[in-house]
Amino acid sequence: MRVEDEIKHSLQxxxxxxxxxxxxxxxxxxxxxxxxxxxxxxxRVRIRSQAFCGQxxxxxxxxxxxxxxxQMLANIHALTLDIDT
Amino acid sequence: xxVENQIxxxxxxxxVVLFMKGTKAMPNCGFSSKVxxxxxxxxxxxxxVNILDSDEMRQGLKxxxxxxxxxxxxxxxxxxxGCDIVVEMALSGELDDLFESNDVTYNKDAAGKxxxxxx
Numbered sequence: 001m002r003v004e005d006e007i008k009h010s011l012q013x014x015x016x017x018x019x020x021x022x023x024x025x026x027x028x029x030x031x032x033x034x035x036x037x038x039x040x041x042x043x044r045v046r047i048r049s050q051a052f053c054g055q056x057x058x059x060x061x062x063x064x065x066x067x068x069x070x071q072m073l074a075n076i077h078a079l080t081l082d083i084d085t
Numbered sequence: 086x087x088v089e090n091q092i093x094x095x096x097x098x099x100x101v102v103l104f105m106k107g108t109k110a111m112p113n114c115g116f117s118s119k120v121x122x123x124x125x126x127x128x129x130x131x132x133x134v135n136i137l138d139s140d141e142m143r144q145g146l147k148x149x150x151x152x153x154x155x156x157x158x159x160x161x162x163x164x165x166x167g168c169d170i171v172v173e174m175a176l177s178g179e180l181d182d183l184f185e186s187n188d189v190t191y192n193k194d195a196a197g198k199x200x201x202x203x204x
Binding site for chain 1: 106113114115116151152153154164166167168169170173174
């Protein structure tokens with residue numbers, strides 16, 4: 001499975017989002033630190049879910065980190081999160 | 086001294102600490118660079134620690150903050166967040182509130198301009 005599909009799969013299962021997009025921005029970082037040939041290193045996630053209701057910014061990001069898992073976070077180089085209800 | 090003690094000493098002795106990749110003068114990562122840009126623009130008196138200098142410090146901070154990435158911003162000993170959170174807070178005005186409630190001097194005009202420019 002491609003990394004972006006794995007991310008989508010994990011977040012879909014954890015938060016039942018009303019909106020979810022995962023964009024692979026790796027190509028924009030060609031030549032920068034963390035870039036690997038073939039991409040799949042830099043991602044931007046936009047997620048909207050009622051599951052984040054009442055949670056602080058820190059708590060929301062922590063919940064997403066947890067859903068993705070340590071293995072995934074170690075594997076990708078960069079992750080930009082846009083989280084809201 | 087353990088890494089945890091070192092971290093506690095650093096965030097205890099300095100009001101605003103940015104643990105980052107690289108230095109203020111030469112950030113080594115786009116996310117660190119973005120937060121340095123905000124801190125500089127707001128005229129914050131802040132200290133930085135280059136986590137690329139020490140694998141022990143790098144891992145120690147991930148554990149201490151329970152946060153997997155850098156940069157990590159601390160204000161008055163409290164973890165604020167990483168790049169996404171700092172940017173969101175700067176644009177929403179929450180960062181102003183945080184600095185005000187912690188008696189950290191910042192440039193209010195610049196904070197307003199930052200929001201105007203990013204509406």
